[in-house]
Amino acid sequence: MTTFRAPENPILGPADVKPSREDFEVIGVFNAGVARYDGEVILLLRVAERPINDDPQHVLTAVFDAEQQQVVTKSFANRDPENDFSDPRLIVRSGQTYLTSISHLRLARSRDGVHFDIDDQPTLAAVNEYETFGVEDPRVTKIDETYYIQYVAVAPRGVTTCLVSTRDFRSYERQGVIFHPENKDVAIFPERIDGKYYALHRPHSPLFGKNDMWIAESPDLNYWGNHRHLMGLRDGLWDETRIGAGAVPFRIDEGWLEIYHGADRRSRYCLGAVLLDAQSPWKILARSASPIFEPEMPYEQAGFFGHVVFTCGLLLENNILRLYYGAADSVICYAELPLADVMATLNG
Numbered sequence: 180m181t182t183f184r185a186p187e188n189p190i191l192g193p194a195d196v197k198p199s200r201e202d203f204e205v206i207g208v209f210n211a212g213v214a215r216y217d218g219e220v221i222l223l224l225r226v227a228e229r230p231i232n233d234d235p236q237h238v239l240t241a242v243f244d245a246e247q248q249q250v251v252t253k254s255f256a257n258r259d260p261e262n263d264f265s266d267p268r269l270i271v272r273s274g275q276t277y278l279t280s281i282s283h284l285r286l287a288r289s290r291d292g293v294h295f296d297i298d299d300q301p302t303l304a305a306v307n308e309y310e311t312f313g314v315e316d317p318r319v320t321k322i323d324e325t326y327y328i329q330y331v332a333v334a335p336r337g338v339t340t341c342l343v344s345t346r347d348f349r350s351y352e353r354q355g356v357i358f359h360p361e362n363k364d365v366a367i368f369p370e371r372i373d374g375k376y377y378a379l380h381r382p383h384s385p386l387f388g389k390n391d392m393w394i395a396e397s398p399d400l401n402y403w404g405n406h407r408h409l410m411g412l413r414d415g416l417w418d419e420t421r422i423g424a425g426a427v428p429f430r431i432d433e434g435w436l437e438i439y440h441g442a443d444r445r446s447r448y449c450l451g452a453v454l455l456d457a458q459s460p461w462k463i464l465a466r467s468a469s470p471i472f473e474p475e476m477p478y479e480q481a482g483f484f485g486h487v488v489f490t491c492g493l494l495l496e497n498n499i500l501r502l503y504y505g506a507a508d509s510v511i512c513y514a515e516l517p518l519a520d521v522m523a524t525l526n527g
Contacts, residue, residue, distance in 0.1 A: 180516065180520045180521075180524065182515070183515040183516075184476065185513040187513075188476070189478050189510035190294075190512060190513050191208050191224065191295060191511040192509065192510040195208065196224070199226075199228060200228075205226060205227070206280055206483065207226070207280065208285075209224075209225055209505030209506070209509060209510060210490075210505040210508075210511075211287075211503050212330075213491070213492025213493060214321060214492070215494060216348055220289045220292040222503060222511070223317045224297070226283055226285045227281070227282045227313075228241065228280055228281055229279060229280045229281070235257070237255060237256055238254070238255045238264065238270060239252055239253070240281070242277065242281065243305035243311050248306075255272065267483060268484060268508075275335070278312045278333065282312075282315045283305070283314060284302050284314055285298055286348060292513070293513055302348075303328070303343060306353075308334060309332045310341075311334035313332075314331065315332075316364075316491050317329065318330075318365065318424070318427050329357070329365045330343070336360065337359070337360025338361050338363050340357055340363060341354070341355060341357065361383040362381065362382045363380075364379070364381035364423030364424045365378055366380075366424035366426065367427065368428050369427060372458060372460060375398065376397040377394060377395070377396050377460050378396075379409065380406075381424065389412075390420065390421040392409045392422055392423060392424065394460060417449050417473075418449075418451060419444060420442050420446075421441065421442040422440065422441045425437070425450060425489070426438045426502075427492065428460075429493075429495050430457070433454060433457075434454050434460075435456070437454075438452055447474065447487075448487040448488060450470060450471055450472040450473070450489075452467045452471050452525060453467070454466070454525055466526060471516065471520075471524050472488055472502070474486045478509075480507065482506065483507060484508035486507070487507050490502055495518065498519065499518065500517075501515055502515065
């Protein structure tokens, strides 16, 4: 595989993004949705923040209070045995789980696709009871002249996927929850197939521990049905414990190509490819046995959650996959992969 990583990597990090509040600090900028609009590359960044904390005896986090319609701070004592901090992403107390940060989505624009101007304020942030712990991991699908943003919403009620639409990345219309708990990694196909919309999604089964990819169809992008299992985990391979859609699928001569993520038993996240039938996208034509992209650089191996490369978006231009990806849940990086090389990894 011929892979080019931008010498500027990471192209965006916490120091590049202004906190949404003076008493907050940005701890991660990663997993961006990608689109082209008005001659620019648009990134919709996931920005993770937490309250600035000068008390080493406590851990602070922030949650959105739907009744007060504002973000509030919560404090957890380090030495309280009821508090579990073993996962840096979570605080678990008496069966209740909190996130150690709250995320919102922030717009960034670039003419060259590497150097970005970032808005000072959040573009999309928590507004209701389904988004108490924030909004995360957007994918952007352009259908006709409308851009549909599908994003993960996290709250005590569960992990859902919501939909927002825009035509200009200035005004936004919220469509609400489109996939109920527990579901994430939703990627809507960029065109109708036989008059229907299709989406990849990743439900979670707590009883059986399944983290497989499914596909669903819709007449209107709001109501989804005819759910079908698409593909599962592969024991002993790089995607043995968890898989999910990465970028929005894109059409090539051979069918629909999807760049997806997978994790192994060490929680090492890599990217792979799967080719779906053009007219029957629930049919798999080929799948990569080995990763097409894996965490190798220091900024991919060390960070808030290390050994992770994770994409929510890419651009296919001149037969090159222009990949924007989160590294170690901390920063955003840029890489290029030749389409021909990716196709060569596929096994029928």
